[in-house]
Amino acid sequence: MPIPIPHNEADRVSALHAMAVLDSPPETDFDDIVQIASEICGAPISLVTMVDTDRWWFKAQCGPIGVREAPREIAFCSYAIMGRDLMVIPDTTADGRFAENPIVQGDPHIRFYAGAPLLTSEGAALGTLCVLDYKPHRLNVEQMRALRTLAGEVTDLLELRRQAVTETLDARPQLRTLDLAYITEDRIHHLRAIGDDRKTVITLARTDPAWVRADPARLYQAVDYVSFTALKATPAGGRVAVRVVNSPSPTIELRQPAGSGPPMWCADLSGTRTSDEPVPHAVAEILRAHGATTASTSDIRGSTDVLIALQFPAA
The missing domain is CATH 3.30.565.10 (Histidine kinase-like ATPase, C-terminal domain)
Structure with a gap:
């Protein structure tokens, strides 16, 4: 099944690349957030992901996933970035979009996914903060609210990081x-x-x-x-x-x-x-x-x- 493509794909990819985050090394702030997300949601895996043109790249990860990136066509996040709110898949084997996915049918046998899009102020979805499990799973209202809030923190971190690495912090403050x-x-x-x-x-x-x-x-x-x-x-x-x-x-x-x-x-x-x-x-x-x-x-x-x-x- 072909993956969906956002209507603003060119602008989205341009915004992602402007963040200068792809292929950067792990950083404490992002690692802390996936640890907290996994803890709050009771899920063994949590990721900060960036959805590039043809790949699913992980800025931070908690739990055994085994890789730092994967092809975009197998990424659950390819669907999550289509919306502006949390996407929850309680059982991937019961969802026609994911039942035949190689990471559902084979290692690591993902059965649950919840991803909150990382939205810029212009509405571009750069990727997600997501949690995954090896068995069917549900989130309560409080867990979903916390995951949304943590995703907002990730977006803020990305913007702060962009300002630092692109040396735009010297701009005069508008007081x-x-x-x-x-x-x-x-x-x-x-x-x-x-x-x-x-x-x-x-x-x-x-x-x-x-x-x-x-x-x-x-x-x-x-x-x-x-x-x-x-x-x-x-x-x-x-x-x-x-x-x-x-x-x-x-x-x-x-x-x-x-x-x-x-x-x-x-x-x-x-x-x-x-x-x-x-x-x-x-x-x-x-x-x-x-x-x-x-x-x-x-x-x-x-x-x-x-x-x-x-x-x-x-x-």
Whole structure:
């Protein structure tokens, strides 16, 4: 059976190649996401896939799949990128599109697939975040919501990565006066779908507005990444406490359990160590362009929690 081709295939492939991600080595951020997706969905395999012109290439993988790429004609993701929402196949042998697929009939005998398309802001589906199983499987509503949210995080990572590797981070920020508390609240609300499924509590405390001068798109990217990094570093069942204060300067405080160590973006921003991976370096550069500084400390006597304070100049 011929595979479907999106109506915007030329634009889609062009957008994918512009990301400069194909055939790149594994990176921590993407590897972390497939681990979380597999954990949340109870599936032994999870992949971040890119659907190229004639191949299905894996940027990250969790679980035994055995290869880094496969022909596009056998890719479940070739169908998932046709839509804008999650595609779920509870039993591949009962679906006429996949029953005769060689990876269903032969190794690794995939019986379940769920894939969320990785959509750019222009609507191009670059690939998917997907989970697979060797037996029929179903996802509940909460798992599907979390998988969609994680797919959005992957798309954000790809855009941050593109900015770093194509050296477009030096563009002058388009500054506006924004409330740092509002931006943080919006990002925390977005991430709760992931926290809820991992039984990880994310709390947010805010008081007065914390006005900063910032490029909205870039600051949203950075705050989302900083918050997600704290969430994924917290063990299932743990707690991330976020607070936004306005004195002595607009500050985001993130408290997370000890043992996770300072995140790469934090070490890069503080000048301790330049990240050797593009995404955390991109985040540090965005924050640096906004005049942000950071400190990491265990500020409560007798507490082993790590507090990261991200401070911005007041508007």
